[in-house]
Every structure is written in structure tokens, then in C-alpha cells.
Amino acid sequence: MPASLAAHRPPLPVRLWHTLRRWLGGGAQPPYIEAMDAMDAGIVLYDAQDRLVLCNRNFRALYPGLTHMLVPGRTFEEMLREAASLGMIPEAQGDLEAFIAERVRQHRNPGIPLLRQMADGRWRRITEQRLPDGSLLAFSIDVSELVAKEKALDEARTQAQQAHERLEDAIEALSDGFVLYDADDRLVVCNQRYRETYQLSAPAIRPGTRFEDILRYGLARGQYPAAEGREMEWLEERLYRHRHADQPILQELPGNRWLRIEERITRLGGVAGVRVDVTELVHREQQLKQINARLAESRAQLHAVIGTAMSAIVTLDENGQVLSANPAATTIFGWPEDELVGQPLRTLVPADAGPDPLALLTARGPEARAGRAPPQDIRARHRDGRSVTVQLALSRLDTGGQARFVALFTDLSEREAYAQALRDANAQLAHLSETDALTGIANRRRFDRALHEEWQRCGRHGLPLALLLIDVDHFKRYNDSRGHPMGDECLRAIAQILRNCVHRAGDLVARYGGEEFALLLPHTGEAEAMAIALACIEAVEQAELPHPDSPLAPHVTLSIGVASAVHVGDTRAAALLDAADSAVYAAKRAGRRRAVMAE
Structure with a gap:
């Protein structure tokens, strides 16, 4: 029982006691005896030898079976033993002698008030005090209502502590x-x-x-x-x-x-x-910002999806009914908290989303023993009926004999959008890495990869692969006479002309290096390859790109080396490249402005 009740010590009416002694010494019946009997408190007086002197009616009523002992001259210990033997003192049950010894010690050396439960279940606070002449005056009052209130207060404190612990568990x-x-x-x-x-x-x-x-x-x-x-x-x-x-x-x-x-x-x-x-997301954004201006749109998309959603916290009772929800539940599911409370969990997690999540924590399995189910990605349901991709983590709390559940929903919508944006950005970066920045056609890296792939493919199918290596005649003199900006414009124009000279999806036009271009033509024999080479020369001639310093013509001309082969045995693609390279040099030695077939 709380010490606060026992420690409460009302003033002792010592003056009343002195008045009583004067009356008793005179041998008359004092009027205060009737007043004491009328008091709602047990009052008892012992002499210096702890023998009973007097007690009031309230005290005698506390021990109805002890009337024969409540006579002057009886010692405190005698009355205590008799009351204990009659079952009037619940505390005395068990080790009687130990209880008697301790209670006698307290009586002889009174200290703080004592709190005792009577046989009828009610509580009394007993105050004992030695007087100057060695006698002892004792008061006891009924404090059952105070004890009941203190118990209720303790229970309220316990419930508040449990609620606080549940909140801390949910937060953690x-x-x-x-x-x-x-x-x-x-x-x-x-x-x-x-x-x-x-x-x-x-x-x-x-x-x-x-x-x-x-x-x-x-x-x-x-x-x-x-x-x-x-x-x-x-x-x-x-x-x-x-x-x-x-x-x-x-x-x-x-x-x-x-x-x-x-x-x-x-x-x-x-x-x-x-x-x-969101460190990882921000770091990815920082990496994406290092890509050149051609990835500006992708950077904007990635920046728009970087971030993370708040987690929705929903508490449930043992039947899966919603007890409470935080504001994020409204953001993710569209349900105001006051409307969501009382709804079953299936309102948010429909049956087609999978087994009942609570079943894992109520069955006899490792999840139930751990009180926590592993996170799982599910398709939840928004208030308007649409699906929402979330990650659900479910925990079980057992307090006060009742099961409670905490469901943690993390919105994965932004994560999915970010992943798609990252895939798009990577695809664009891969495209840019194989595109010539000046002309917009395939670069040398793309050409080398395509040459290897097509060489292997033609070997599997036994079909020829043709390669045209194209050199712009006297292009250095073009740059020297017209300047490099005009030279860049010229290369862009030639690239577009060459692109228009091929029509199949598998044909590749690439910038091989400097003023050199390459055409990779799958399934193309020597005759068809030579025809395409001559068509390229004619198309450039007809474009009449000015070249005042050319010794061959007043416009730009081409020299082309043509090679076609079938992959047989251990031959490598480099052999086809060497053949086309030798042919273009042969075209230059023969006076340029022509196409030469490799021998």
C-alpha cells in the first residue's frame, strides 16, 4: 500500500488527553468519555507498561470478538495474540510469532503511522504516540476510501505508462x-x-x-x-x-x-x-547532373522523382479493426482518420492482394514468435478504388492480455517512377556514347561493335558482309581555305548524304575518324556494295558542296574503298577492315574521286 497514506499524520489531541487524566485522577466519570465514544475514530490508551487503560466504543467495534480482552490491565501483546488467533488480523496469517514480535516492537517504539487491513477488508490508519509519562495513546481512523482512490490512481498511472510504451514501440x-x-x-x-x-x-x-x-x-x-x-x-x-x-x-x-x-x-x-x-537518391541526382546538356530533360525528370513518401502508421485491434491512423494514411490512401477508424484492414489491403497479413502474426510460426512479419510489397487500395503500391511491415504488440498490431505502409510510387527515369537516362546515355557529336551519325565505338556483331552473324548464316571506307578528297585543303567551322558544316552535310544512300534498317553509316566515313552493309555482295559506293560518290557530286582549293573539281569529291567477304573459319573482322582500307588507298593512288574494290 502506498506509503503516502501511512505517512499522513494528523495532529494529536494531547491537551484532550491531559484533561482526561485530570478527570480520571479525581475519580469521576468525565464527560469526555462520552465525546470519545461519539468520535469516528478508534481511541485507546495504554499505561507505561503497555497495559490497557481505556478504549472507546469505535475501537471495541473494530474487534467484536475481543470484548472479553478489552478490560483495563490487559497487555497490548495479550490482546494482539488473542486478536490474531481469532483471525481478526489478516497480516498475522503465516508466521505468527514474527508478526507479533514486529508489531510489539512498533508499538513500543512508535514511528510513522501504520496502515492495516481489517478482517472485513477495510483499511485503518493507526497513529501511536508515547506521552511524557511513558503511557501510549493510539488513534485509528477508517481510510478505505483513500486507499481505494490511491489504488485507482495507481491503475491509471499503469495504464498511462502502458499507452506511452505502446507509442514508443510504434515510433521505434x-x-x-x-x-x-x-x-x-x-x-x-x-x-x-x-x-x-x-x-x-x-x-x-x-x-x-x-x-x-x-x-x-x-x-x-x-x-x-x-x-x-x-x-x-x-x-x-x-x-x-x-x-x-x-x-x-x-x-x-x-x-x-x-x-x-x-x-x-x-x-x-x-x-x-x-x-x-535520401542520400542515395541525391547522390544519383548529383551524378546525373554531370551529364552534358543533352541529358537536361532526363535530369529534370530524375530531380522531380527524387524523394520519399512518408510512412502511414495504422494501429489495429486483435480483429484487424483500425484503431488509429496518422496523417500520412490520408496522403497515401485518401481516407481521413475519423472515417478510417473502425474499418477492417481489408479496406486498405483487399483480398486479391494476398493472404491476410494478420494471419502471420496470429499463427504458430516464427513471425508470431518474433512479433514481427517481414516487409512485403503489395498492391493496396486507395479510397477511390485505384491500386497503390506500398511496402507493408506489420508488428504485434501484446499488452494487458490484448493483442494490438502496428501496420507500417511505405508508398513505393515515387521509387518506381525514379527507377523508370533512371532506366530512361541510362538508355539515352548509352545512345549518346555511340553517337558522333558533330554529325549525329554512329561514332567509331558504335562502328567497331557493329562490325564485330555483324561479322559473327554473317558467319552463322553464311551471308556476305560489305564495308565501304570513305575519304573526303583533299579535306585538309578545304579546312585551310574555308576554315574549320565550314569544314564541320561540310562533314555534317556529307554524313546526311551518306545516310540517304542506304535504306535498310541493318545498314550502318558511321564517322570513322576525321574526314573518314564507313558504311557497314550486311547481306551485301561485291556488286551491290560497289553500286552503293558509286551512288554515294554521285550523290556528293550532285550536292556540289563548294571546294575551291580542290585540284579535282570545284566541289567536294569522295574516294571509297569497297570490300565484301563471308566469315569462314577463323578469319576475323579485322581482315575485312584491312581490305577496305587497302582499297581506299588504292583509290587515292589512282587519282581519287573514285571507288575501288578490294582484291
Whole structure:
């Protein structure tokens, strides 16, 4: 029983006792005896030898079977033993002698008031005090109502503690950092993940500390790299965003770590916040920003999807009925909390999404023993009927004999969008890596890969592969006379002309290097290859690209080496390339402006 009740000690009416003694000494029946009998308290007086002197009616009523002992001269120990033997003292059950010895000791050396339960189940507070002449005066009053209230208060404290523990368990189950500040911006609670996130500020992250004080502590220790050199301005901005939490915040931490901060104002005026580590996503964004201007659109798409959604926390009873939900549940599922409470879990996780998640934690399996089911990606259902891809992590809490469940839903929509954007960006980068930046046609890298692939393919099918190596005649003199910008324009024009000279999807036009081009023609024999080479020469001639310094013609001309072969045995693609290269040199030696077939 709480010591607070026993420790309460009402004033002792010592003056009343002195008056009684004077009356008793005179041999008359004092009127105070009737007053004592009328009092709602047990009053008893022992002499210096602990023998009964007198007791009032209330005291005698406490021990109805002890009337024969309540006569002057009986010692306290005699009356105590008799009461215990008659079962009037519940505490005496068991080791009687030990109880008698301890109670006699307390009686002879009274201290703080005693709290005792009577045989009828009611409680009395007993106050004993030695008087100057050695006698002892004892009072006992009924405190059953106070005891009952104290018990109720203890039970209320226990329930409050259990609720607090359930909340802490739910918060600690979050994979992200969680924090709650009250209406005065003082820290109420946060999980371990939150403290780990702000390691430099951790000593200041204590309940009751103001948000601003935590920020200042971190600023002084380099917790926020973005604030360097502008600490007060940064602090003002951060405090404003904290109290006007309407947009996510991207925050940098030491070591190029990044957080996405989501904060919401609670109904009581506090602020609840989630910190999500998006370092990997930000690092990917930083890498993508290093790509040249041709990837600007991809960078914008990736930047739009970088981030993470808040987790929806839904608590459930043992039957899977929703007990509570946080604001993120509205964001993800479209259900206001007051409408979601009381709904079954199947409202969010339909039957076609898979087995009942609660079954894992109620069956006799490892998940049930651990009280936690492994996370799983599922197709949940929005209020409007559409599907929402989420990750569900489910935990079981057993408190007070009742099962409770905490469901953690993480929206995976942004993750899927980001993955698709990254695939698109990688595809575009792969395309750019095999495209000639000047002419827009395939570059040497693409040509080398295609030559190897087509050589292997023609070997499997026994079909010829033709290669045209094309050189622009006297192109150095073109650059010297007209300048390099005009030379670039000329190469772009030639590339477009050559592209128009081939019509099959498998044909490849590439810039081989400098003023050299290559045409790779699968399934093409010598005659057809030579015809395409002559068509290329004629198309360039007809374009009449001016070349005033050419000794061959007033316009640009071409020299082409033609080779065609079938992959037989161990021959390599390099043999076809060497043959075409020899042929183009033969065309140059023969006076240029022509096509020569390799021997």
C-alpha cells in the first residue's frame, strides 16, 4: 500500500488527553468519555507498561470478538495474540510469532503511522504516540476510501505508462527518424533513428529542449553544412519552415548525407516530423547532373522523382479493426482518420492482394514468435478504388492480455517512377556514347561493335558482309581555305548524304575518324556494295558542296574503298577492315574521286 497514506499524520489531541487524566485522577466519570465514544475514530490508551487503560466504543467495534480482552490491565501483546488467533488480523496469517514480535516492537517504539487491513477488508490508519509519562495513546481512523482512490490512481498511472510504451514501440518500429514537439516547440519524444541521424546534435536532443535550442547546438558544431557563413539567416529560415510545415525540405548533413524532412502541425499545435534518408537518391541526382546538356530533360525528370513518401502508421485491434491512423494514411490512401477508424484492414489491403497479413502474426510460426512479419510489397487500395503500391511491415504488440498490431505502409510510387527515369537516362546515355557529336551519325565505338556483331552473324548464316571506307578528297585543303567551322558544316552535310544512300534498317553509316566515313552493309555482295559506293560518290557530286582549293573539281569529291567477304573459319573482322582500307588507298593512288574494290 502506498506509503503516502501511512505517512499522513494528523495532529494529536494531547491537551484532550491531559484533561482526561485530570478527570480520571479525581475519580469521576468525565464527560469526555462520552465525546470519545461519539468520535469516528478508534481511541485507546495504554499505561507505561503497555497495559490497557481505556478504549472507546469505535475501537471495541473494530474487534467484536475481543470484548472479553478489552478490560483495563490487559497487555497490548495479550490482546494482539488473542486478536490474531481469532483471525481478526489478516497480516498475522503465516508466521505468527514474527508478526507479533514486529508489531510489539512498533508499538513500543512508535514511528510513522501504520496502515492495516481489517478482517472485513477495510483499511485503518493507526497513529501511536508515547506521552511524557511513558503511557501510549493510539488513534485509528477508517481510510478505505483513500486507499481505494490511491489504488485507482495507481491503475491509471499503469495504464498511462502502458499507452506511452505502446507509442514508443510504434515510433521505434519506424525505419525513418521520427520526432514530436509540443505547442511550445519543446521536444516530447523521438526515436533512436532520429538521434542517429543528427549525431552532432545528439547531446541536446532531450525531452523538454526547445527546437531552436537544438538547432543552435547543431549550428555551433557543424551539423548543417548549408548554414556555413549564414548561420542566423539559415536559422530564421528553418524556424519559419518548421512552424509553417507545408512543403518537404531537403536538408544536407555532414559527409554529403541528405534528408527529406516532412513536418505536420498536430491538432494540439505541436509539430510531428519524419526524417527520411535520401542520400542515395541525391547522390544519383548529383551524378546525373554531370551529364552534358543533352541529358537536361532526363535530369529534370530524375530531380522531380527524387524523394520519399512518408510512412502511414495504422494501429489495429486483435480483429484487424483500425484503431488509429496518422496523417500520412490520408496522403497515401485518401481516407481521413475519423472515417478510417473502425474499418477492417481489408479496406486498405483487399483480398486479391494476398493472404491476410494478420494471419502471420496470429499463427504458430516464427513471425508470431518474433512479433514481427517481414516487409512485403503489395498492391493496396486507395479510397477511390485505384491500386497503390506500398511496402507493408506489420508488428504485434501484446499488452494487458490484448493483442494490438502496428501496420507500417511505405508508398513505393515515387521509387518506381525514379527507377523508370533512371532506366530512361541510362538508355539515352548509352545512345549518346555511340553517337558522333558533330554529325549525329554512329561514332567509331558504335562502328567497331557493329562490325564485330555483324561479322559473327554473317558467319552463322553464311551471308556476305560489305564495308565501304570513305575519304573526303583533299579535306585538309578545304579546312585551310574555308576554315574549320565550314569544314564541320561540310562533314555534317556529307554524313546526311551518306545516310540517304542506304535504306535498310541493318545498314550502318558511321564517322570513322576525321574526314573518314564507313558504311557497314550486311547481306551485301561485291556488286551491290560497289553500286552503293558509286551512288554515294554521285550523290556528293550532285550536292556540289563548294571546294575551291580542290585540284579535282570545284566541289567536294569522295574516294571509297569497297570490300565484301563471308566469315569462314577463323578469319576475323579485322581482315575485312584491312581490305577496305587497302582499297581506299588504292583509290587515292589512282587519282581519287573514285571507288575501288578490294582484291
